[in-house]
Amino acid sequence: MSQTSAGVPARQSNSRQPATGRLIRSLAVASLVANIVIVVTGGAVRLTASGLGCPEWPLCTADSLVTTPEMGVHGIIEFGNRLLTFVLTAIAFATLFSVWRLRAERRDLWWLSIGLLAGIPAQAVIGGITVLTGLNPWVVGLHFIVSMLLIVAAVVLVNRAWLSPEDLAVRHAPLAGRTLRPLLGAVGVLAAITVVLGVVVTGSGPHAGDHGAARNGLNPDLMTRIHVVPVYLLVFTLAVALYLVFRRVTDARLRNAVVLVTVVVLAQAVIGYVQHFLHLPIALVALHMLGACLLTAAAAQAVFVGFARQVPGGDTVPAAAAAPVD
Structure with a gap:
């Protein structure tokens, strides 16, 4: 690493390549985007009065995993938001698998990936409590705040995934x-x-x-x-x-x-x-x-x-x- 006359390490140019592969970096960004998107779609559920479109949990109704025609558009909106959880889960698992081989030297990425994955079942449980309590506003608020914490973790993951070998060394x-x-x-x-x-x-x-x-x-x-x-x-x-x-x-x-x-x-x-x-x-x-x-x-x-x-x-x-x- 080059140094200034005062002996202070000089700033590197933006041409430095990240230490992680493109897949890890792409999945980190996808995790951040997905955690934001699912909040927005959850907001659409609330704003369209579809919060009880699926009145049961984990099933949509007492007898059906998916929405039924009798439940109308509210059931479709609520069940569609539930389906996005599987997309978020797929991204979280893919991220975890992508950093598996680096888990010894990049424990930061490993634990951030585990945290983002663990947040999904936690959110599912809170979402279930939300439905079973008839959309208690305090539980709904907790659901939102946990999403914000996951967004913070995703921001850190994106930054850490883009560190170059020089960044990691110093x-x-x-x-x-x-x-x-x-x-x-x-x-x-x-x-x-x-x-x-x-x-x-x-x-x-x-x-x-x-x-x-x-x-x-x-x-x-x-x-x-x-x-x-x-x-x-x-x-x-x-x-x-x-x-x-x-x-x-x-x-x-x-x-x-x-x-x-x-x-x-x-x-x-x-x-x-x-x-x-x-x-x-x-x-x-x-x-x-x-x-x-x-x-x-x-x-x-x-x-x-x-x-x-x-x-x-x-x-x-x-x-x-x-x-x-x-």
Whole structure:
């Protein structure tokens, strides 16, 4: 590895090849995409009042594994979402098998793959409890939060899968300096609080997943006002973080991560305000759910890039100019 005159390892170019094969990298990306897609389709189940389209679990009805004509379009929507679990399972198993031969030297990929696979039966059980409790809003919320955790794990898996041999051989100081790291930590915490409070707001709102499903009994307007507090704090924190990463030349990976999460937060804020004042139209609520997934992924990416000592990709700027922001 080349060094600068000060003896600091120079940043490698983006031509470095990842240590893992294309299959592993593709499956890591597929896992991230699939975990986001199944959240969106689960949202479609709730927004179309199809949450009890299959009123039993694990069967669709007491006598049938699949939906029946008598159950109509709601049964088709709910059963279709259940079928996507098998797609997610296939991707998870394929990922696990693809890293099998590397499990000794790449225990990070191995355990992340196991975690993503283990999350599927856990989600299936929570989904079953959701159905058996008549779409209890707190159980539905837990279902969503576990999905967010799986998205975070998938983001880490994607990053770790793209590490090059040079990245694996050297543990650099975090790309974010002493001043920026607390801000990125706050971004992660505030994003998590925002998502959790969004789940509570959803549980108090009109889209219950079924016309007879209970709500959590909280005041929707009050919960919405509480929900926006961490959003305001998140926007302020990101404004300071943006100032720091653009104050001087820093690693492009860190700049891009902070810019990405900022764009997602602002887009989510706009969608959230519009859907509130338009009285929660289904299309905007679905878009807001997708935005929650993207916010989770973007925040996880920013925290990973800022804190990790092994980050995929390289920067072409000199090492001295690419020093962490203090």
